Amino acid sequence: MKRPGPQKGSRPEWDGDGSLSIRFDKLGVVIALLIAYAVLAAPFATFRANRIVPGDAKGILQALPAGAGMLLLALMAGVALVVLLKTPTRLRLFAAAAGLAAIAVFIGMAATFLTPPANSYARVSPASGFWILLFSFALLAADSITRMRPLPLVRLLLLVMTLGGAAVVLTSGLWDGLSILKEYSGRADVFWLEAGRHVTLALGSLFAAVLVGLPLGILCHRVAPLRAGVLNTLNLIQTIPSIALFGILIAPLGWIAVNVPGAAAIGIRGIGAAPAFVALFLYSLLPVVANTVVGLAGVPREANEAARGIGMTDRQRLFGIEFPLAMPVILTGIRIVLVQNIGLATIAALIGGGGFGVFVFQGIGQTAMDLVLLGAVPTVVLAFAAAIVLDALIEMNAPQRERGRTA
Amino acid sequence: MIEIDGITKRYDGITVVNNVSMTIEPRTVTVIVGTSGSGKTTLLRMINRLVEPTAGAIRLDGDDNRSMPGFELRRRIGYAIQGHGLFPHRTVAQNIATVPVLLGWNKARIDAKVTELLTLFQLDPAAFANRFPHELSGGQQQRVGVARALAAEPNVLLMDEPFGALDPIIRAKAQADLLAIQRLLGTTIVLVTHDMDEAFHLAHKIAVMDKGALVQYGRPAELVKDPATAFVQTLIGTSERPFRLLSIETAGDAVEPGPAEGQPLAETVSQRDALSELLWSGRAALPVAATDGTILGRVTLEGLTRRAAKPQ
Numbered sequence: 001m002k003r004p005g006p007q008k009g010s011r012p013e014w015d016g017d018g019s020l021s022i023r024f025d026k027l028g029v030v031i032a033l034l035i036a037y038a039v040l041a042a043p044f045a046t047f048r049a050n051r052i053v054p055g056d057a058k059g060i061l062q063a064l065p066a067g068a069g070m071l072l073l074a075l076m077a078g079v080a081l082v083v084l085l086k087t088p089t090r091l092r093l094f095a096a097a098a099g100l101a102a103i104a105v106f107i108g109m110a111a112t113f114l115t116p117p118a119n120s121y122a123r124v125s126p127a128s129g130f131w132i133l134l135f136s137f138a139l140l141a142a143d144s145i146t147r148m149r150p151l152p153l154v155r156l157l158l159l160v161m162t163l164g165g166a167a168v169v170l171t172s173g174l175w176d177g178l179s180i181l182k183e184y185s186g187r188a189d190v191f192w193l194e195a196g197r198h199v200t201l202a203l204g205s206l207f208a209a210v211l212v213g214l215p216l217g218i219l220c221h222r223v224a225p226l227r228a229g230v231l232n233t234l235n236l237i238q239t240i241p242s243i244a245l246f247g248i249l250i251a252p253l254g255w256i257a258v259n260v261p262g263a264a265a266i267g268i269r270g271i272g273a274a275p276a277f278v279a280l281f282l283y284s285l286l287p288v289v290a291n292t293v294v295g296l297a298g299v300p301r302e303a304n305e306a307a308r309g310i311g312m313t314d315r316q317r318l319f320g321i322e323f324p325l326a327m328p329v330i331l332t333g334i335r336i337v338l339v340q341n342i343g344l345a346t347i348a349a350l351i352g353g354g355g356f357g358v359f360v361f362q363g364i365g366q367t368a369m370d371l372v373l374l375g376a377v378p379t380v381v382l383a384f385a386a387a388i389v390l391d392a393l394i395e396m397n398a399p400q401r402e403r404g405r406t407a
Numbered sequence: 408m409i410e411i412d413g414i415t416k417r418y419d420g421i422t423v424v425n426n427v428s429m430t431i432e433p434r435t436v437t438v439i440v441g442t443s444g445s446g447k448t449t450l451l452r453m454i455n456r457l458v459e460p461t462a463g464a465i466r467l468d469g470d471d472n473r474s475m476p477g478f479e480l481r482r483r484i485g486y487a488i489q490g491h492g493l494f495p496h497r498t499v500a501q502n503i504a505t506v507p508v509l510l511g512w513n514k515a516r517i518d519a520k521v522t523e524l525l526t527l528f529q530l531d532p533a534a535f536a537n538r539f540p541h542e543l544s545g546g547q548q549q550r551v552g553v554a555r556a557l558a559a560e561p562n563v564l565l566m567d568e569p570f571g572a573l574d575p576i577i578r579a580k581a582q583a584d585l586l587a588i589q590r591l592l593g594t595t596i597v598l599v600t601h602d603m604d605e606a607f608h609l610a611h612k613i614a615v616m617d618k619g620a621l622v623q624y625g626r627p628a629e630l631v632k633d634p635a636t637a638f639v640q641t642l643i644g645t646s647e648r649p650f651r652l653l654s655i656e657t658a659g660d661a662v663e664p665g666p667a668e669g670q671p672l673a674e675t676v677s678q679r680d681a682l683s684e685l686l687w688s689g690r691a692a693l694p695v696a697a698t699d700g701t702i703l704g705r706v707t708l709e710g711l712t713r714r715a716a717k718p719q
Contacts, residue, residue, distance in 0.1 A: 306492025309457060309565075310506050310556065311482030324496050 023086040027143055032084040034136040039076045042129030045110040050121040051179065051368050057127050063110040072106050075099070076133070083140055089147045096141035103133050104169050111177030125179040125370055152392035159388045163381075179370035180377070183359075187374075190358075195378065197273070197354035202341040202382075205277050209284030209337060214330070216285070217292025218318070227293060234286035242279060242344060246351045249275040276353030280344055284337040291333025295326030327397055335390040342383040346375065408433050409454060409563065409595065414463035416449055423449050425619040426463070431612075433468075433562070436589055436596045438606040440642065441616035447599045450616065451565050454597065455484045467563065482506050485564035485594070489571040491552035493540040499525070499551050500536035506559040524554040527588060546577040553585065557594070566598040570605065582608055583675070603642060607654045608677065615639050627655045632718045649715035653679040658706050661714060662695050667705035671696035674703060682711045 043057030044064075061069040075098070082095040111124040126134075145158065175181050184191055220227040240248070254270030256263050268274045299322050307317045349357030356375040363371030409431040416424040424446040431437045439447040452458040454465055456477040465472045472480055493502050500521045507517045525532040528550040540548055549569065556564055569585075570578045586609060589596055600606055606613050607627050614624045615638070623635035631651050634640040643651055658681040659674030671694040672681050685693055685708050692707040 300492075300495065302488060302490045302492035303494050306486070306488055306552075306555075307494070309455065309481060309486035309488065309492075311478045311480070311509060312505075313478045316509070321494055 024084060025086050027139075028083040028085070028092075031136045031140050032080040034132055035076055035080045035083070038129040038132035038136065039073060042132060043127035044129045045107065045114060046125050046127045047114045048123045048125075048179075051123050051183075051370060052366065055123075055125070055127075058110075058114065060106075060129070063114060064106060065109070065113055068106065068109055068113075072102060075102050079137075089144050093141060093144035093148070096137045096144060099133065099137040100141070101165070103130060103137070104165075105174065108169070108174035108177065111175065111179075115177050123179040123182065123370060124177060125373075152395040155388060156392050159385060163385065166381075180373050183368070183370045183374045187359075191374070194354055194356055194358050198342075198345050198356045198379070199382070201273065201276055201280060201345045201348055201353065201355055202338065205280035206284055206334070206337050206341055208277075208281050209288050210334060212281075213285050213288030214292055217289045217330075218296065220289060220293050221296040231286075231290060231293070234289055237282050238286045242283070242347050243350065245279045245282070246275050246347075249278055250351075253278065271351045273348070273353045275351055276345070276348030276355075280341050280348075283344060284341060287333040287336045287340070288330075291329050291336075292326065295329030295333075296322055298329060299325045328394055331390065331394045331397065335387065335394065338386045338390060339383045342379060342386055346379055408468055409597070410466040410469075411450075411454075412464045412466065414450065414453055414460050414465060416446070416453060416458060417461045422619050424453070424460075427616075427621045428463075429614055429621060429624050431595060431597060433595050434593045435611040436586070436598065436609050437612050437614060438610035439597065439599045439614045439616060440601060440603060440606045442601065444618075445616040446619040447616045448567055451567055451597060451599045454563075454565055455481045455486060457481070482509055482559060483561055483563075485556035485559075485561040487553050487556040487564065487566045487569045489568040491540070491548045491572075493548055493552055493555070495540055498537050498539055499530075499543070500532075502540065502551060503555045503558050505555060510559055520558055524558060527591075528554050528584070530554075544577075545573055546581060549573060549577075549581055550584070553588075557588075557592070560592075562595055564594045564596045566596060568600055569598065571600070571602075578605075585609070603644070603647075603651075604654070607651050615642060628652060628718060648717075650679050650682075652718075653677065653682055653711060653715050656714075658695050659697075659703065661706050661710055662704040663707060663710055664704050665692070665707075667692035667694045667707075669693050671702060672706065673698070678706070678711055678714060681706050682708075682715070685711070 039060060042059075044060045045058050046055035047058060048055040060072055063069070064072060079095045079099045082091055087095075107126050107130055114124045115122050145155065150158070169175060170181075176185075216230065220230050237245075250270040253268055253275050257269050258264075260268075303321055303325070304317065307321045312320065345353075345355045346357035346360055348355045349361050356379045359375030360372050361375075363369060363373075363375065411427055411429050411431070414424060414427045415422065427446075427450060439450060441447045449458055453460050454467075454472070456472060467484075494505070497505075503521045503524055504517045507520060512520075521536065522532045525535055530547060530550060535543070535547070535551075540551070543551065549572070553564075553566075553569065556566075570581050573581060582605060585596075588594075596609075598609060610627055612625060613627055613630055615622050615630070615635075617636070617638045623630060623639050630639060631643060631648050634643060654677045656678050657674060658672050658676050658678055661678050661681065662674070667690070669688055669690055672684060674695050674697055676684075681693070681695075685691070685706070691709070692705045694705050695703045697703055
């Protein structure tokens with residue numbers, strides 16, 4: 001193994017007597033322990049004769065051809081060593097990327113290796129060891145990226161590269177032997193249909209919430225007596241469990257569908273996408289309204305006073321001074337809502353609203369965990385990507401204002 | 408000319424400004440003084456209608472200030488406040504250009520104005536135009552705040568404790584700069600402060616407010632000589648009276664012919680500072696020099712003592 005030599009950004013520390021002192025990285029110790037556990041004690045892949053019987057857990061050496069298993073063990077040891085010691089951040093990021101690439105390739109290989117030839121019932125899925133490794137490397141990558149403080153654009157680029165890498169692996173057929181993709185291959189059309197519904201539900205309700213929440217927030221800011229009432233009501237809505245809220249909405253939406261002409265024609269019904277949309281919209285309102293109010297309240301009093309004093313109209317003051325200064329806080333609210341909605345939209349499937357939740361609930365019903373994953377993994381990836389994109393947007397908006405806040 | 412005519416402001420039955428009438432001459436500096444809660448800031452804010460009066464009228468050059476919408480009126484009147492009130496997300500140049508942009512000036516005219524004002528306020532346009540407010544020192548921020556107030560070439564400039572947040576050394580410089588710019592542009596300035604030294608240094612006329620009423624309005628020397636009420640006398644400070652008188656005029660105004668030894672005083676320093684310098688140097692007279700360095704004459708201890716005595 002290569003010793004961490006004197007590289008840019010990190011110099012080895014020499015003791016008084018000239019010997020090199022080894023220094024450990026705190027988070028690295030945790031990650032290295034996780035890697036060690038995942039590799040040595042946890043199964044890497046699970047083999048099942050068909051999609052619903054309990055599986056047969058296989059360690060790395062059993063799951064892979066002899067040479068490949070040793071190679072993966074050696075690679076993991078290498079990554080663990082880099083992580084454990086105080087090494088340059090770039091090297092750590094590289095190690096994380098290499099680790100991710102390695103487990104991606106080897107889990108595909110395990111699927112091909114474990115599946116008996118010409119057997120279409122057998123299922124190979126990633127086991128706990130794989131997931132722990134995935135988590136460890138993601139944590140390592142996130143930590144390294146945070147330490148490097150990349151510009152927002154660079155972070156977006158990293159996200160695109162990661163998603164691009166995943167897309168290449170998916171289209172290459174490397175993972176075709178894996179159970180998730182076997183579930184997918186039978187449902188490709190439905191998958192993309194539900195994906196579209198999921199995104200439409202999450203983004204559509206967010207859009208509606210911003211459309212309503214921003215003016216409501218401005219109103220609450222300007223009319224102080226309104227503030228407590230509105231925010232408390234929204235808080236109350238936030239505390240209603242989502243399933244209960246769906247139930248509460250069935251009656252009024254059903255009534256509207258029957259009694260308001262044209263309502264049924266545009267898809268308003270007691271069950272289905274309409275109540276899901278309304279519920280997500282209601283949950284989204286609190287973060288949008290609250291952050292708008294907080295953002296506007298944080299605008300320096302003097303700046304507002306001066307804006308009035310030199311002849312800005314209320315509208316010019318709102319769009320020229322208050323909004324730009326409150327924008328980072330408002331965007332933070334929108335980020336919360338987006339991530340929350342992508343997750344919550346999964347529940348919409350319960351009342352026929354569609355989305356990735358369809359696979360989750362089907363999978364639970366059939367005790368087919370692979371199907372659950374087909375719904376859950378894209379949801380997590382989507383929420384994660386949305387968070388990164390919005391964080392980057394917030395920061396791109398922020399530099400001048402962030403500095404401005406201290407003035 | 409600003410005519411304040413029987414102006415009253417009440418909030419929920421509490422009278423904040425009570426029937427104030429005064430006329431402010433054009434091209435002068437009028438300082439409104441008073442303790443906090445005396446209604447001085449409310450009075451100032453009724454001139455540009457940030458506060459609407461309960462009764463009375465204010466006329467600017469004969470026109471009632473309610474003859475146009477409030478925001479249009481405010482674009483014609485400069486306004487500078489304590490803590491500068493600069494927009495933190497806009498550059499210095501954008502801040503100064505605020506009112507010209509609102510008025511729809513063309514870009515060339517705006518750029519020329521911004522450059523002119525930055526130069527006037529001793530801020531190098533190349534270095535400062537694109538900075539953000541938080542990158543400036545307190546004194547620089549305050550100058551940009553006044554520059555912004557003057558950008559649309561208003562005849563009237565209202566200032567609400569504009570120097571309150573500055574340390575004493577920067578404050579003295581800012582006051583001197585303001586006087587120089589006022590003379591150059593001929594702007595009518597109405598300034599609110601609770602600092603009597605500042606009032607005597609800047610004012611052509613001082614208006615003293617107490618509990619919402621205007622208790623005295625006159626030249627600084629008149630206030631010292633004939634304080635209208637005990638409150639005015641307390642505000643001026645009995646032991647301060649001779650020094651207040653001396654702080655009104657400059658050393659240039661007290662020049663006598665004749666020679667003197669020692670480091671020349673600038674003609675622009677106040678007579679109070681000249682006296683201080685005489686006492687400190689232990690001399691009976693010091694030469695006074697014009698800004699170009701020529702010796703104008705001298706100030707004497709005897710001459711200043713005479714000027715500090717109670718006016719007859």
